[in-house]
Amino acid sequence: MIEYFTYKEAMSYLGINSYQGLRNLFSEGLPIIQVGKTKKISKSAIDEFMKEHQKVIND
Template sequence: MTTNFFNYKDAMKYLGIKSPVTLRNYINQGLPVIEIGNSKKISKDSIDEFMKEHQKVISK
């Protein structure tokens, strides 16, 4: 099984967000970050799981 890892810029593209503040909020809410040396990475699997756990159904 191959896991894709994103830097912050690519993670934001994958998530469809433009604000680093939004990504920081996700990280503060529990999105896991992996530090490899001076580099911080986020796995695609972690993003997918985080979004699945934090989705809300909004009804009118």
Template sequence: MIEYFSYQEAMKYMGFKTQDTLRVYIKQGLPTIQVGKSKRIAKSDIDKFMAQHRVVATQNK
């Protein structure tokens, strides 16, 4: 089953407190869904977006 988050729920799931950060991610390609005045983000889209932007840190010795 696909879960759909409000912007507030998506922000909580992603671990940040301001909509500014969410807006940056949306501008970078995070898909949103709008039906009438209701805006939602699919949990699966958040997971896919975050996986695509994963950076593995390396330590320089």
């Protein structure tokens, strides 16, 4: 399994359809790995971020 995603792969994994949605997660603290000009997102970081941001919403 892939451990480091491109932005497009991360969006697919998260079920996000726009780069703005991904940028919103970055502003909320989702970490990015940058080596030179290449930016990646760790699958385990996404999983941990989502776990930390779980909320029960009663509509």
